[in-house]
Amino acid sequence: MAIGGGKAIEAVIQIPDIDALADDELDEVAHMRDGRWSTQTKALQERFGTIKVDLNSGWASTWRLWSCPCCRREKSQIARMSPGGVLLCRLEFHHDHIGDLAKRIFRERNPRSEERDTNIQVSRAKDAVMPLVERFEPTLICIDCNLAEGRAKLELASEIDANFTFTPSEIASFITVADNRTHEIDVDRARAAWLSARTEFADRIDFATRMAQRIAGGRHRREVAPGQRLLGPIQDRDIIYRLFTAAVPPGYQHRLGMRIEARSVSNDSAGQSPKPKRKAIVRPPTDSEFAAVEAAQGETKTWVQAGPDWLCPCCNRSKREICRKSNRGRWTARIHRVVDYVPEDVEESLARRCFDATSQIIIGSRQTALICQDCRNVSAELQRRRAGLSEQSLMLDDLRELVGGATPHAQHEIDFERATTIAIANAALIEAITDFYEHRARAFEAIADLKYLMEAMNCSASKARDIIGYEIAKAKGWELHEGDDHAEWLLAEGQRLRAIDEARD
Template identity: 40%
Template sequence: MSDEDFAHFARMHDGRWSDQTKAVMLRFGTDKLNLNRAWAGATQFWSCPCCKRTKPEIARLTSSGVLLCAIESHHDHLGDTAGDRFKEITGTSEEREFIIQREHAKHGMLQFVERFQRTLICIDCNVGEAAAKDLLGNVADDTFMLRKREFSFSPMEIAGFIKPAANKVHELDADAVRSTWKRVKPDIIDRMDFCERMARRFVNGKNRREVAIGTRERLEMDDRLMIMEQVREARPELSRGNSIATRVMIRSVARDAVRRSARPKTKPAMRAITDADYAKLDAANAGQKHWPRAGDDWRCACCHRTKREICRRSNKKVWHAKIHTLRDWIFDETEPSARYWRAPLENTNLMIVDHVPALVCQDCRHIVSEIQRMDDGVDYNALTMADMADSISSIVAHQLHEIDYQFAIQRAHENGDIVAAVEAYHVHEQEVRSQMERLKSFVKRHRCSMEEARDHYAYVYAKAVEEELAEGHAFMNWMIAEGRRFEQRRLHE
């Protein structure tokens, strides 16, 4: 399907195929585009509820000549904090009715604790909100302590302390940030108190809710549902997360900012390490975790230098080298299972479906720690492996890299969708590992098979989310497969 035909098919929406996007690219004189899922999903006439800018006013050119078109899904981290606190107070149990009731109670509690609904805002407003919390730091007094990742400013509050301009990053009104926090702090304290009170009520046996016996009755009957049932019957491959809308999204997004920079030139080393010095260093590094795993043909996954080339001499003329492991993220818009099971909970613009443990030299690992030292607003996960490689200006054997730190810091601030995706992936990994531990504990305690344990938790899941039992079995089968995948990855980290 041509771009013109596709624009007619998906009219009102946006993508690398739309006339509006092409017009903005022409205006900025670039053929490189970074357009995320939320931008593609929002209509062409969408405007940010915080800064009131339209899409053509939000799009901006990065230092590497890429047109950045990004909208973020902004949610209240206070809800995450309250959910964790609720579980901490109520505790855990293998008894399935307890788990079902706790999930119902937690969901009801969050409706009164979260200060705003999940809202789409532009990337600059999202970055501005994070910068505002960095300005405040961790906030505390004699009775209250809240880390900056444990709450969020609402869209209306963000609008009160940003200074927007077309096609530029926002500036902040620092005084407005502080006055906003002073105003909302009592409300946040009160909501967390409500969370803890509700948790104690649940512990005392109150606020239970009877769930439906047997299967949940479905009464939906509308044209869209009946048509989609016919479509899925005719095209089974469109079921479970691989829908027509998903395929439109795949056609719409663009990630030209990744792996587009030219590779830096490798310069000759000033002095190579001798065989004797290398043998001595190799023996000294035998106790390191990753050095022995890297064979003689190993190369850094980022700068591609060999084990001998990453060796450097210290100020005391002693040769040293280290190998670290980082996660190389795999973003896959076409992976249907992850989209089906995780997307309703995460609602991130990007989704990480897997990772590959990558061994890198100490100089590449240094890029991340150095930009964090230079800018404490940079998240540890803000740079991908490709971003790290793109920030290297020159590679020299036995020497530190020359780094374009301003490029790396800007890229880090632009990668809010990646940071959110990494955080969501970590939460997913933790939940999967916890579920696997519950399954193994159930098998051991009840002396049953893994299949019987799966059936038990399939019922628990189905009742907690008010779905059919078949959906519970499908979910648990996927969770077990995910658990085994994480176990395999952990063996190589």
Template identity: 35%
Template sequence: MEITLPDVRFLDEAGLAHWFPHLDGKWTEQTKALLARFGTDRLDLNWNWFETSTCWTCPCCGRGKPEIARPNEGGVLLAHLHLHHDHMREHFNAVLRERLGKPWPKELSASSRHAEDPMRALVMRFRASLACDGCNTAEGDAKKALGLPRHFSFTPSEIARFVRPRPNAMNEIDVEEARQVWLGVREEFESRIAFAEVLVERLASGLFAMERGITSTPLFNPSTLDDFIAREAKSRQPAAVMKAWAYRLWGDLSQRSVSRDGVGKSQKRRRPARVRPPTDAEVEVFERKPGKGWERTPADWTYPCCERGKRAILRRSGSGRWFTQIRTLAVVDLETDADNLAFRRELYPDHLEGPVVAGMRERYVCADCRDVVSELRRARPDLDGTMLTLEDVRDCLGEIRDNEKAEIDLVLAAERAEANYDLERAEWEFTVHRDVALHLWKVWKCFGPDAIAEAREALTTAVRAEGLDPKAVPGAMRWLLLQGKAFAAEGWARPT
């Protein structure tokens, strides 16, 4: 079998259209026609727009992409689609945390931890669906106008009843019609709120356990191809080439297709401020007593969120002194190694769905960027613990100026945090795996080369105590030890 693997990095626009006709990036004829129509070369086209075809239509307002795209006040053409989801999900998560603490699975038996997704599905009113930014915004505006509960969400078909679409502009809303929609579903919504409380109480009492063992994985699943390619790549060069190509495919397509000319620039222009940069003498005064983050970062350090250097993040206080802080933000690296993914999904039933975290690390950020997380948690305590990625923080910053505090879009930050619940869960799953692997490595190190049999017996006892059955997965014990050795080398504190 011969397969042609196009190198996305070097394809011209005609080549991209030929190989990926189901996608819609900045290279499509439709996008270029829209830019010409509105007389601009600045484009803010997000990932959801790129991942859908040129003929996609909004399920709420019925507009196609040529009617959805609109210019903002700054002259940037916005091509945005958003994932509209049921905020009952966030309410259910909040009830879990309130009743069981954080992280809530820690307080439950292994069989009860698997019940979360089926329980959540019982209280949600609709599945997540892509919608245009006009309808997604109109839904929020309608809830605000009517003073509706934060965790209530109109379904796409309900939005269609009260939204009044306009071509290439933000949609209008019929508030009275939205009120009638709400009154028609209010009783149902309140019953789901009460049902969520009942479900969580049953879960806490151990009455909603759901057994999912190692053999509960479907015989054939989407990872089968990845596992096959991973094995073949070790011995056959063509398979190795295909694996490497597949690994970078979406990243290359994103680079060629997504455009974020509007990121970091507010639609409303702020008044010009009379802010001068600090002089060398003023920086020298500041550096006589800087914070640890300042000392631990090089002089040419810049942060990818606001893309400012160290001198540019200094701000002047009311007393005329220059100040700043360089803080840290926890970020996760997702697992991409096919072998590691296979072991994680087979050993841990919790990992069968959703993202899998390979590691966590701290990244230095300026105080303004870190404030995206801090201010969000103050405004929305129910989102405490939910993660924001580096990309999320960057997108939530408004107009960025040197030596001034950056603007923060807390509404967008809340939307991103709510959408990242799976990352929070994946982070907790990683800590469980890391602690197990480190513990096994510690047990192994207690035995010398002359006590292999005793070491194996001790490892078997230890791993069974963690609720795992490595004998059911060939090579699992060796893999766990190698993972523990790698974590120990990275300096992770061993569990007590």
């Protein structure tokens, strides 16, 4: 074949329209993946008698005969029905939280410097130490092994260090496995696994602390090479990609993988309640009683912000319907402000955030919501009942599912065992929230660096951006133009997130 740029392969390139492909055609294109379109998923739906599927990116990114490294079950043995009648096809990334602790230790002892080479060296040293601190590599495991690990830590919350994570082999040691159902756990075996690992766990934290202090003291310095990184031998894939890029239509976005994932995942579990609640018979407040409640709450900021037509976004009750009698026989009604998180949906941001994310869920922004006292009390009561859970353990969608058919003028009837299961399953979401705030901090830090370089160093905006891009590229081992692009994106993210904060205020 003559090499004549993109035209040399133009005749053999046919870029599929992923959205237009039939399921069986997509099955051929992505034959080593698994999604809601696959023959296996359709067979599972038929087997369990449902059309509703909750299938996440972990499941979609693996082949159909994948097996869990903890329980050894294959996908057909892992899939199971939720209480809401949805087929659950979920795999979760399990990572060692001691790594998150080590990163915090490094940040505390090595704050950002005005010397960019120092910042690069600290970042490289931190990344080099992580494999020596973590007890296991990030591992994809089934939803039930992930739930079992969370339940074990919850049962032993008063005994286990909050930063401890059971390894896949340790999880295997305390679970009882059956097909298409959740695991039973042996708390005594889980405790034994913790006690066996406790000394080594403490030693690794000590190692991370000492290394962070050594780096802060100027030891282990390694001179940063100027300019671009060296390129290795040319690879066939580099040539093919170059020819492909030249052959595709102008403006074509290379996002086939993301389009396939969008076709693959499904979230039919959202807002699914297993059964409607039986409504209790209660007396509504009279006009004068409701007027007294409004007068008492009239100066409360959240009550005023809610407005007269407000409905609770979780239970869908009005201001009047959330009024109920307290244990002392007094009418009460309160509205609380909570934070909810919105998944990232911008393709470039999703791709770039994966560099630093610990969770497979990527959060793009946060927003506030006003919910009633009874919905807010679900989270508070869950934390009271089960140590180790937090306010973020239940999202608004979870509350909607738990509340179901809410009764006006009465407290919600909640299945707290189910609430606990949902909260444990949200571990990846809690990690995603932490990732979001770290991303937010990095974006704001980039804006602060830009301002410093422009004001204190008398740099132009473009020159300051180039300096920030250089630092990113050298720390991550990227080409300089890749660092520039990342810096441009990170600064734009800082401006976007700051605008969201200002709008909230």
